[in-house]
Amino acid sequence: AVVSTQSTGVLKTLQISSTPFGDQKPGTSGLRKPVKRVQERHYTENFIQSILEVACELDSANRKLLIGGDGRYYNDHVIPLIVRMAAGNGFKEVVLGRGGLFSTPACSAYIRTHGCVGGILLTASHNPGGPDGDFGIKYNVSNGGPAPDSVTNAIFEKTKTRHGYKILEEVEVGLSEVGRRVLETDQGEVVVEVVDGVQCHRELLSTIFDMSKIRDYLADQGLCITADAMSGVMGPTVHAIFGEDLGVDSSHLIRCTPLPDFGGGHPDPNLVYAAELVNTMKSGRYEFGVAFDGDGDRNMILGKNGFFVSPSDSLAVIAANLDCIPYFSNKSCAGVGRSLPTSGAVDQVARKLGLDIYETPTGWKYFGSLMDADKIALCGEESFGTGSNHVREKDGIWAALAWLSILATRKCGVEQIVRSHWKEYGRHFYSRHDYESLTAEQGAAVMAAVEAYTGPDTTLPNMGSETTVSCVNFCYTDPVTGDEARNQGVVFTSASGSRVIFRRSGTGSSGATIRIYLELYSTDQVEGEVRVVLEPLVQFALMVSDIRAISGRNEPTVIT
Numbered sequence: 001a002v003v004s005t006q007s008t009g010v011l012k013t014l015q016i017s018s019t020p021f022g023d024q025k026p027g028t029s030g031l032r033k034p035v036k037r038v039q040e041r042h043y044t045e046n047f048i049q050s051i052l053e054v055a056c057e058l059d060s061a062n063r064k065l066l067i068g069g070d071g072r073y074y075n076d077h078v079i080p081l082i083v084r085m086a087a088g089n090g091f092k093e094v095v096l097g098r099g100g101l102f103s104t105p106a107c108s109a110y111i112r113t114h115g116c117v118g119g120i121l122l123t124a125s126h127n128p129g130g131p132d133g134d135f136g137i138k139y140n141v142s143n144g145g146p147a148p149d150s151v152t153n154a155i156f157e158k159t160k161t162r163h164g165y166k167i168l169e170e171v172e173v174g175l176s177e178v179g180r181r182v183l184e185t186d187q188g189e190v191v192v193e194v195v196d197g198v199q200c201h202r203e204l205l206s207t208i209f210d211m212s213k214i215r216d217y218l219a220d221q222g223l224c225i226t227a228d229a230m231s232g233v234m235g236p237t238v239h240a241i242f243g244e245d246l247g248v249d250s251s252h253l254i255r256c257t258p259l260p261d262f263g264g265g266h267p268d269p270n271l272v273y274a275a276e277l278v279n280t281m282k283s284g285r286y287e288f289g290v291a292f293d294g295d296g297d298r299n300m301i302l303g304k305n306g307f308f309v310s311p312s313d314s315l316a317v318i319a320a321n322l323d324c325i326p327y328f329s330n331k332s333c334a335g336v337g338r339s340l341p342t343s344g345a346v347d348q349v350a351r352k353l354g355l356d357i358y359e360t361p362t363g364w365k366y367f368g369s370l371m372d373a374d375k376i377a378l379c380g381e382e383s384f385g386t387g388s389n390h391v392r393e394k395d396g397i398w399a400a401l402a403w404l405s406i407l408a409t410r411k412c413g414v415e416q417i418v419r420s421h422w423k424e425y426g427r428h429f430y431s432r433h434d435y436e437s438l439t440a441e442q443g444a445a446v447m448a449a450v451e452a453y454t455g456p457d458t459t460l461p462n463m464g465s466e467t468t469v470s471c472v473n474f475c476y477t478d479p480v481t482g483d484e485a486r487n488q489g490v491v492f493t494s495a496s497g498s499r500v501i502f503r504r505s506g507t508g509s510s511g512a513t514i515r516i517y518l519e520l521y522s523t524d525q526v527e528g529e530v531r532v533v534l535e536p537l538v539q540f541a542l543m544v545s546d547i548r549a550i551s552g553r554n555e556p557t558v559i560t
Contacts, residue, residue, distance in 0.1 A: 011171055011185045013088040017164045018042035024050075024159040026152040028363045028505070030138020032124045035074055038135045042165075048082055049165035050158035051120060051139045052089045054151060059117050059142065063092040066111055066119035066140075068102030068197070070233040070295035071258035072129035075100050075122045078137075080173035082120055087183060087190040088166035094190065097197030100175050101258060103233045103296035105387070105395035106201035108144035112391065113200060118142055123233075123295040126268035130261030145368035145392025149483060198237045201397075202245075208327040208390055209401045210408075211245045217408035219247060225288040226252045227400070228277040231263040234296035237397055246404075252286075267294035269384055269396075270560045271308060274300055282306035287413055288404065292396040297364075298384040299396035301403055303414025310560075312343035312430050315380035317421050318402050319349040322378070324409040325402055327390065337367050337379035340474050340489050341501050341517040343428035346380070352425070361476050361488040362503065368392050369480040382432060382517065419526075426523035429533045433516040433556035434505075435547060443504055443512025445550045450490045450502045453544060461543065464536025466494035492544070497521050500541050516541050516556075 024031060024047050031047055038044050055065070065086050069075040079100050086094050095116065096102075102110070104121060111119050124136030139147045139155065147155070168185060175194060183190040218225065227242050229235040235256030242248040254276070255263060266273040269291035281289045281302045289302040301309040309317070319336055322328040335356030336346050350357040358376055360366035364387075367379045371389040380386040385394035386402075403414070410417060438446075453460060453471040460468040474488040489503035498520045505513035518537040525533070541547075548554060 009184070011087075011183060012169050013186055014167050014169055015164055016042070016045070016167060018046055018162060020160055020162045021046060025156045026138065029125060029146060030121070030136050032127060032134055032136045035131055035133055035135045038074065038137075044078055044081065044137070045085065045165045045167065046159060046162045047137055047155075048085050048120070049089070050155045050162060051137075052085060052091075053158055054154045055118050055139070056089065057154075058151070062115070062117035062142070063090060064095070064114075064116045065091050065093070066095045066102070066107060066116045067122070068097060068104070068107035068119055069100045069122035070103070070125075071099070071101050071260065072122070072124065072135065072262070072294065073131055073133060073260035074135055075260075076175070078122055079175065081167075083173045083192055084168040084171065085165065087168040087185055087187070090187055092188070092190055093193065095193045095195060096175060098175065098178055098194055101233050101236065102197035103201065103237060105297055105391050105393045105398065106197055106237070107140060108391035108393040109204045110195075110200045111140060111142065112144040113204070116142065121295070125295050126266070126293040126298060128262065128266050129294065130264070133261065140392075143368055143372055143392050146363070146365035148365050148368065148481070149485060198240050201237060202240055204390060205241065205398065205401060206245070208325065208398070209405055210326050214401070214404045214408050215246045223287045224252060224285060225404075226254065226277070226280060226286045227289070228254045228274060228291040229256045230265060230267040230269065230274065230291060230293065231255045231257065231259040232267045232292060232294040232296060233258050234292040234396060237296065238292070241397060241401070262294060269293050269298050269300035270558065272558050272560070277302065278306055288407065290396075290400040290403075293384070296396050297394040299386065299399045300384055301399070301414065303418070307415040307418070309414060309418055310343070310430055311380065311382050311384045311386065312345045312428060313418060313421070314399065314403070315342065315378070315386055316345035316349050316425065317406070317417060318386065318399070319346050319353070319355075319378055320421060320425070321406045321410070324406045327388070328377070331377065333377040334374060335370075335376040337370055337376040339363070339366075339381040340491070341432070341503060341515070342380060342382040343430045343519045344497070344521065345425070345428040348425040358479070361474070361485045364392075364394055366476070366478070366485070369478055373480045375480070382430070422526040426521060427526040429520045429522065429528070429530050431518045431530055431534050432560050433518070433538070433541070434558040434560075435514045435516075435551055435553065436557040438512045438514060438551055440512050442551050443514055446514050446545050446547050447490070447502065447504055449546050449550070450544055453492070454490065460492070461540070463492065463494040463498055463500065463540045466496055466498060468492055469495050492540070498537060500537050502541075502545060514547065516545070516547075
């Protein structure tokens with residue numbers, strides 16, 4: 001129903017002059033910059049105008065746009081700005097989440113089910129928020145997924161010659177109440193609709209999982225579970241699904257109020273930044289724990305006594321237990337996808353089940369075409385992202401519900417499930433070492449050092465006691481679209497299949513972050529401390545990269 005109609009006369013479209021900015025090339029998942037940078041005059045407007053123009057070029061008829069956000073600082077300023085710019089560029093319907101809140105997987109679900117041309121998502125995902133934190137702007141296309149390289153490249157090209165933007169004159173845009181408002185503009189009526197950002201996602205997940213089965217299992221077994229939303233956008237969804245649908249007492253749902261600065265924390269669900277949950281789980285009180293990141297697409301799974309499930313193992317376990325998820329009893333799964341740095345654990349499952357396996361560059365956008373073509377129905381990344389083809393984004397709460405479905409069906413704990421999996425498929429010992437906030441020059445020097453080994457006549461040093469058989473800079477050709485992505489990571493591989501991978505992250509807002517991925521596969525040795533087992537690979541990585549000397553650091557910033 002229409003809540004109100006603009007009654008202050010016809011709103012005029014303004015043409016504002018500006019000059020280009022040279023640093024608006026989107027990274028792995030949109031444009032991420034320090035808040036202070038996007039607050040500079042015309043900076044945000046220039047980028048939004050470029051997105052809107054490309055969106056119109058992709059579909060000249062559809063004028064329905066979604067605006068989502070993770071609740072971080074400055075979203076409350078930019079959301080009304082985008083509404084006015086969308087109206088100024090001829091969009092006829094703009095959809096917002098109540099309070100400006102709309103998780104990334106929920107945005108994908110809404111775009112797909114409500115016929116939007118696309119969505120502008122205001123999120124820097126797991127990056128810190130607040131006035132001194134980061135801000136992010138990314139565009140999702142009509143399939144609900146992140147814009148592919150061809151689209152982000154087109155947006156970037158427009159930013160290079162941007163000398164102005166269109167925007168409706170000042171008008172109040174309310175976010176607090178669900179409802180529709182009609183704006184009378186010099187380009188016709190524009191409907192601004194505020195919706196419950198949780199409901200569409202919640203309804204979709206209820207068709208995928210047997211919520212009653214999970215609820216009954218938790219109640220019958222008297223199991224306590226906990227979830228940490230890390231003061232991000234997933235808090236209201238956690239209360240709706242874990243609290244209302246599964247019957248989990250609210251006292252076990254922590255940090256579920258979205259905050260602009262994420263409570264001063266780093267909303268990244270890993271062993272370092274989600275230490276509060278890790279310590280809680282080590283108490284032995286809870287059988288299952290999960291943490292979500294700022295925009296709700298990432299997850300970390302923990303078992304009783306703090307048993308950590310690596311994201312690569314999580315993907316493999318879910319793949320091996322698809323029969324526990326009702327969604328997959330009605331839909332076939334032709335294949336699975338994983339990013340290059342993700343361990344090969346899911347490959348072992350795919351081979352046994354006769355599924356195709358696709359290895360892509362890092363970035364969920366590379367899974368979209370494969371899902372659209374029904375080549376994969378399950379995919380994941382080592383960076384705590386897991387999901388299926390129900391949406392075109394990774395989905396943190398989907399992963400949690402997948403695990404709870406497995407527990408409810410197998411009637412055993414997280415650790416037992418994982419150890420049984422290792423016994424059947426072997427174990428991929430895996431770790432990631434992040435060197436964050438390096439200078440751009442330091443990052444380039446590290447990558448140049450390892451790229452030097454990709455030459456045809458280069459002698460490769462041994463990887464511990466193993467012979468290193470290859471070193472390549474990973475390149476990818478999309479089997480559906482034919483699009484190419486080059487220089488996606490330097491990969492050293494040993495004779496037994498161990499891998500050491502170097503990659504410069506594309507999700508930072510400034511400087512450089514170098515990620516080093518270490519993987520060793522064993523069918524004989526499935527027990528042991530990851531750090532000890534991987535030590536020869538660590539020493540190899542330090543030698544070939546010279547990262548300690550280049551960075552001046554003796555240890556990584558984060559180890560997961």
